[in-house]
Amino acid sequence: MARILMFASLLIASLTGIIYYSCAVTWFLFTFMVVLCSWQRQIDFLFKILLLTLPFMVYFIYNSHCLQQQVNQKNDKQHHVRGIIFPDDIQIDGANLKATAQLDNHEKVKLYWLFPDEKIKNMWLENNKVICFQAEAELTRIPGPTNFNQFDSQKFYLTKSITHQINIKSWYTEVAKPSTLLQKIRYQLHEWHSVGIHNAERLPSPLSANAEALILGTTPQSLYEDNPGVQTLGLIHLFSVSGFHVTFLMTLLMQISRRIWFPKEYTILVLSIILIAYFIFAGEPDVLIRSIISGELILLKDLTNKKIKAQVIWSLSLLFSLAMVPQILLTLGGQLSFALTFCLTFAQRLTFWQTNILMSLVSFPLIIQQQYTWHILQTFINFAAIPIFGTVIVPLVMIGFFGQYIPFLTYITNLIIRYFAYMVDLCATLPGNFVVGKIPNALAAILLFLALGMFAREAKIKHISRISWLVSFSVAMIFVHLPYHGEFATFDIGQGDAAVIREPYNKTITLIDTGGKVTFGEQPAWQKQKYFRTNGETVIVNYLHSRGISKIDNLVLSHHDQDHIGNAKVILTKMNVKNVIIPAGMMQQSSFKTEIKPYLRSAQVTEVTNNIQVSKLPLQIVHPFKSGQAKNEDCIALFGHIGGKNIFTAGDLDQSGEKQIANFLPDMHVDILKFGHHGSKTSTNPEVINKWHPEIGIISAGRNNRYNHPNKETLETAQNNKMTVFNTQINGMMCYEYSGLNGHFKVKIPHEPKTTTTAN
Template sequence: MGLQATLKAAWLVGALSLAVYRPNSVTICLALFFSLLAFLTTRGRDLFVILALSLAFLLYFWMGQKALVRQANLPDKKGQIYTMLAYPDERTINTDGLVAGIGRLKSSGDRVYYYYQAKAPEDLARFRSSPGPTLISGQGDFTSIMPATNFYQFDFKNFAKTKKITHQVRLQEVGLKLDRPLTWLDRLNAYFHQLHASLSDRAKKLPNPISNYALALLLGSKDQTLYDDNPKIQELGLVHLFSLSGFHVAFLLAAVRKLGKLVGLYQELTLAIMALCLVGFYWLTACPPILVRAVIAGEGRIFAQAFNRQFSSIQIWSWSLLLTLIVHPQILLTLGGQLSFFLTLALALLPEDWSTWQKGLFLSVLTFPLIVAQQYTWNIWQSFANLIAIPVFSLVILPVVLVAFFGQVVPGLAPVANWLVTMFDQSVYWLGNLPGQIVIGALPWPILLVLGFAPWFLLGAEKAGRRWVVGTWLFALIIGFFLVHFPRTGEFTTFDIGQGDAALLREPYNKTITLIDTGGKISFQKPCFSGQGSAENNPHGKQGWPKNQEGQARSVIVPYLHARGISRINTLSLSHQDQDHIGDARVILTTFQVDQVLLPAGMTKQAAFRKRIQPYLGRTKVVSVTDRVQPANLPLRVLHPFQPGIGENEDSIALGGRIGPLVLFTAGDLDQAGEKKVLARYPSFRPDLIKFGHHGSRTSTNKEVLAKWQPTYGLISADRKNRYGHPNQEVLAIAAQQKMIVYDTRRQGMLRYVYENHNKGHFQVKSFNDLTNSKTTN
């Protein structure tokens, strides 16, 4: 099969994997496009080979998807006894004593996530004393993984499917027993897992940030604290440097080659050692999917050199993709896989006469739609950061991390190495903080396809043709940007954030943006597990705030606002001081430009304001409101409170007004007495849509008020597993008596009322299936 035919086959097979495992408009269009490309531009034997190869892979993908569907359709079970095989390097223990990991059920061999909440610090000693493959047995609940319950939220269920995982087991009790592998292959696999865990523990003894760097760069064990400590790594597109890839393989092969020359080994022996080192490196790093391509490509180059064969970079890339899809059929559904194969193909095709900055700019443009489709934002410093970081990584960071990792016994070496890594880490943080992050938004998929395909035509186009390509790319981006940032519809959206409240009111064309409450994590007393998890790290002088004290604003509210093209919030209305309403105000205030914060009059005197809001205000204006104060740029009217609150019981802000054809009333945690006061003061106010106060609590909904208002629709925000019994059954019965249509985040996820004008509007929900039937949240 010729060079171009091999490349077309790889493209087509890759597109088929996407269409089979994640069928949607984009993947089906890609599969059809590459099918037509192959059939219209290939003749003779090459066409036959492409057809046979494609059909073989299609059957393979279909069988894999069928097995995944079978696994996903397994019924949930509660209170059963489960036994699973688990490896020490596939589990984590957080600061709350939660043990989490990946196990393989002994009954079926299916991979599952398992979770166990330790009762006391001593309970964790059993896990640490099991350094090898362990059989974990205990009673627990076997449940499906919950899908994303908000629009534009990271879908953990889909991510787990790329790892062939569809369920999780939450254990109430555990028994541990060391497993004794029977076959030599199982023993070898167990040995590498145990060695990987041991080396990870060694890396964790280093100070941060070099500890996180060692875990990521040497062992492929990226801890989320790496990105929590320095989120600019992701924002600047430097994630690929911390993913085991061709960068690390090239470094390893170069080191072995130089060592072979140094000790005078024959070239053939050096090549054999290099081939074995690649396999060992892959196994040692726990076989990450992202590393398969680099290992296959490296082995291909070693084979070519050993047998004096000539393989082009395109051939190596094509066969690497095909072989990787055998091992990990869903690799192209991950951002890491997409970036890895896109960038390596581009590097193989780039003209040699292009300058460094031209190549960097091209690669930046090429990855633009992939990153924007995931993050909805773009940092203009990304290309510059990569151009500087890549040589610094290869010449300084990776060697320094290696020396620190293997030289821990040398006094004073680790602190010096950590200082060098800290300088780099702080430079990334400083660069990422420069003005330059642009909120692009969730571009329509046809726009993303144009942005993804257009740059490839630059490689073979003449000067005039390149102008057309650049013009097309920019035109598509401008159109997409305009559609996202100036939508003709408005919305009132209730976020599904568990036991909390947060809602967005966005007027058509993004005229004004109002966020009502932020949600927040409600913490209950847990056993103390001091000393667990990763070490504290505050390398950039940031105001500390433990990650496990945040609610879901960062994972739910921020992505949604960015997806809708929102970078500035006109009004942040915080109804009252409860944690489940204002707990994540910090996240919003430090992520977005907020013009004004509305608080009930009197709240600025409370400890909650001084702790959770005041330190993060910056230039944001604070407006204390009663119904006599009507702030600018607020499309709703303040209906409550009527006077400043007293002590810890300041009144909740209630807002009302017209959104499209409906009149809205949102109450915060207003109680029945407050509702009666609103009715008495505004007797002509008649809301069509109400957001029930206090998550549908009985004490916050007055039967007489509802009978007078006779609203058509009701919204409830509550957690699927809340301990308060929200929403109260009496409230639901009252709503039924009033013949209200009630939407509930517990059952339907995110709730959106979308309107165009005063005559047209409709409701949208994230799930049409009752989410309370699935007893797990993520």
Template sequence: MFALTKFAQNNYFCLGLLIAALTATYFRFSLLTVCLFLFAFVRVILCYSRKIIFASVFLVILFLLRFYCFQTSLQQQTLPNQQDAQIKVRLYADEIIINGDQLKAKAFDLTHKHKIVLYVKIKSAAEKLFWENNRENLICLVNGDVGKPQRATNFFQFDVRDYFSTQSITNQLSQSSFERVSKWRPKNIFNIINERIHFFRKALIDYLNVMPSPLSEYARSLFIGDLDNDFYQQYPGVTDLGLIHLFSISGFQVSYFFIFLRKLFKQIHLRKEHALILIAATMPLFFVFSGAVQSLLRPVIAAELMAVGGLFHLRVSKEIIWSGSLLIGIGLSPMILFSIGGQLSYLLSFSLLFIGHLKKFQQGLLMSLVSMPIVLGAKFTWHLLSTPANFFAIPIFGIVIMPLIAIAACLQPFLPIVTNTINYLIQLFAELIEWISQLPGKIVFGKLDDWLIVPLVILILLAFDERKKLRKISTTLAAIILISSFLWIHLPKNGEFSAFDIGQGDALLLRTPGNQQTVLIDTGGKVVLPKQGWQQSVAVSNQAKSIIVNYLQAKGIGHVDFLVLSHGDMDHIGNAKYLFAQMRVDRLLIPAGMLQTHAFKKEILPYLNKTQVIEVTADTKINRFPFQIVHPFTSGQAENEDSIALFTKIGGLTVFTAGDLPKEGESAIQKRYPQLKVDLIKFGHHGSNTSSDKRVLQDWQVRFGIISAGRHNRYGHPKSDMQKTISDLHIQSFNTQTNGMTRFVYTDKKSYFQTFAKDFDDTE
């Protein structure tokens, strides 16, 4: 009997599946989750065992109560927005992240008795030095603005608020400063142990930081789960090849540690019972010491179950261990299956249970392919070399990399030459990963529909069945789903004209039906004030990646045909360098004269790669460019008055956008093109009084408008006069401040506006 089928018949597995389906149904109610729950429940009923049926009913009631209490607790601990609040928190030294003059930390709010995220601006170099060198766990009185974690405001954007809610964090304190700082002096034994673990973890982080790079980053990520802010920016190949699981503390490291403890206790001739007690006591400490990340929960629980089973001389099957770790994991962290780490941890460990009949390469292929639906649902890309890369990297990490790093860490104070030699080898390995990731094979698949992920995972597992007929059917169905999804994403019937919510800036997208042409107009960006050396950030917020590239790849777009930079202001071009690093851009259009400006030479020229640069005026004609260029008329300095203005007709509407062009420029365009009529306008200069003259808007007969401006921006955009003009002319307007990302979607037969949210309320 095939192992997967046998496993599916295991009653303990079915109980685990039942509760997993209940979790999905409770927190993400949909037709798919309800069907999964009903399937699991019927399977339990069909076992015809009163004991199992009673256990399943008991567990369903128990976990429903757990979920209700968890959700109620989240609601009760969510604080209303409040400015200038004062909160007393406990800070662990190892959980403080310093980036330039910014401090971020997960803290425990002693005032309201729950976890909270702190964002503090460091005021001086001396204060920064204190926080970098501090190893003590502290009690702090903090002043700041209480709010909720940032939510996604663009389609396909990572939602920080959802992410923190899975960790029972619903509040943040921003614009913060420390009023008083003192050492934490715990009083009970559990807090004393916890305090010491965090103290020594911080000491180890500082010790490993002394080692050269990339050895230091590898050591901290592999042994204690401490990753630099910019680790994946420095080593993008790790992400592209799907090797993240090796650099995140997970079952790989737990197994390594578990085996190490068993061999150590055996070498010192410790009695088996005593060794198992020590292992059972050590694993929770290891969990805390490794950062208590969710992906670590399953393997630690599994190790505990194996140790306890051995202690009481019980035969605990792998199926029971997996199902038990699932039930306990959901009990401890009800939303663990809503994190990618949790999903992959349980799925890959499940796959390991029935791959014994497969050859080594088939095992690696299965482990890689079974995770593909989850990756495509979240990351939208897949590298064909990820399977062989994982196949070779996993044993190399276990046999070579981790022992070498351990040796280097031990010998660092005594034989730095050995450490430097090992660092050179690690550097070669890191460069090899990056080189492989640059080889052809990266596929921009697009966003796989959520409801297809579970069926695809099941079909991929069945595609490795011992029964030939079932293998063929499953493989065929999985291939049909993947190919159909790929074609559906890459050859859409609709097109769109969209405004990203990029903050105080502009970033617009025109995507024609069938993804035939992609035009990006401006990239957004932040105006960065001059900073001293100690204030400079190591890792910067990359909106080009998190918002623009994410969206394009979700739509199956792997390159940009035309990038238009309307003028030289940073809130329009600041993210361009990050875009060039992430995607191929075929042609760059800039206003005539911009080539000679300082902004272009500093922010654009060094990052162009093979992109063709074209300076344009209203007389410039460009092959296959889906816009008519109606401004500038002459060469300039890429200032607001030199902004590129574009006009086109899509989906039955005429569309006009002109960067930060002032009203005098719009009037000049009106005079030069007297027949011009505009249905949809992207209001100039973020809704400033200097743009979009009322008379011009009236003459153009504008019906719809989009304002792109940042929330609570210091300029007060959009201005009240501009809003009055919009109201007087009865223009239906959309504002990224309140609506988030806004799209005008069109086909041959119909068109409609779609916003990410009907209305964002600051009190939400």
């Protein structure tokens, strides 16, 4: 029975891959499982496998069809909706409210609203009730990534069967009234959960974030912001409500029942109800399903005194999870949960150290596909942290949370937890945090299988797996860190500018501008967001890390405008920057003193004019001609030959500056032109463009920007010169990828490039 369930659950799991995310890797996994099942050559065995698989296959196909119909909904600017919002699903930051709403048609959507004033915000902050609403809203598909290797929120929410979002224009809200007893119980548990979250938020940091994560099952932003070492060292799994916490809860309640001489049968019955209630109370997270199912099966085993193998519990928990959330294995949380528990299921003969090494090797290819970095101390820190966490931190968090009305208890528990967090952050700063990069999916799958093979019973399989793992990892590192092609890539950074030049084999890395958010006037305190990650981190640093890049040879800042240097502090903090190149005169400007200088660390600053050339800079500096104030007219302009093409980029340089360059370099010819000032009419001199006669133009501008970039005049100039125009507003991130003298353009959002585009 155990063998049948194990094979069936793995086959059904592989089936979800080809139905919901068809690709070469998922088809390979499915084919592998089919061959493995067929290899058993037992008709009765195969018949039972087929009998278990067919209902799931029909269910997955039907569910996928319904999900596709949901995806195909058209955007609607005037959409009338009705639904409910659970209070523990609401997140408030500054003037922004976001939540997951359940509509009357049973569809889930992401909901966004801007508070009109501080009074209404405070009312929502105090709310602990389930809210029923009717609204006029704009319904749109959840946007996908617009940059290569960017986090795909569209795909992430699709795994939760959420395809659309609504932006509230006007609405009417009231306290929801349950219509059935079960609905009343569900509402009450969510309301108690909300009260618990609000009580946790009043605690001092880091006790507050720990209580929300470990007791209430939420993941507050402060957990990441205030504890950077937790993510760097891969300890974030300890703060997710999982089997660890369910086991802790079950063990605690069982011990209490024994102490008060409560009958075992009644204890098990109460515990089974508590587990379901806890699942609802914790916000019904997908990753908790496996733990709850496993817990219920263990309780059933204790109640019936029948032996249920660990493989059976694992297989049944997987099947139940897939029935409730078919795409759970397409999420990192689901992959880690089932992969690591699979290892534990078969690791009973392994030592403590071997088990932890196995779990690290299995989790490595899964985590690295999204995080791109790995700390060599991660395995050893987990060895030390897990027992301390289970025996000290979790009990202290419970004492601090439930004893929060006793100030002394709160102070002591918070002090100890803060010391633990400090030690974790200190370890994270130690040498050993390497940028691995994004490994091809096929190689990641191979590394996962070989990691399992390294701890097989047969010595020959172990030996072959270990050698093959090292070879595969070496191939992956060569593929990522020594690519034979180079690139000139323009990021979709919104209303700003940022581009990277990466020479073949990562010989040199040059980042030209960093983008940045321009703010107009001072926001009132109640409107300011407390937790905000810039696109310098989520787009630029993320992409560089995905390409295995940890250092930047040259950071060129064309001038001092915020939309070109605003994210420089993030780049200088997160990356190892060797040289910062700025236009002559910029060091005297206040923008440099506040935005650049405090974050330089070991980076060297070079002020340049066209007479100064920097070593290992792949392009020639052709502007400015003299020292200035780092304004638009003082921009650094770069020109050079890359991949068989002459490239010109000049920040926000105006038409006069372009004309000066054309006069100074009369024989200059441009193939790829980065339009100045985001396509503004203040740049792109028609006479100069006609003289240079570029073939391809690149526009970096934000969607629906207030400046109407690119301007009509610029687009007309491009059309008159029969240029092919790529625009970040339409194409997202774009990349000229080359090898030797040959190259081609690729864009994140496929769209036929035109000789002109319409202005916003």
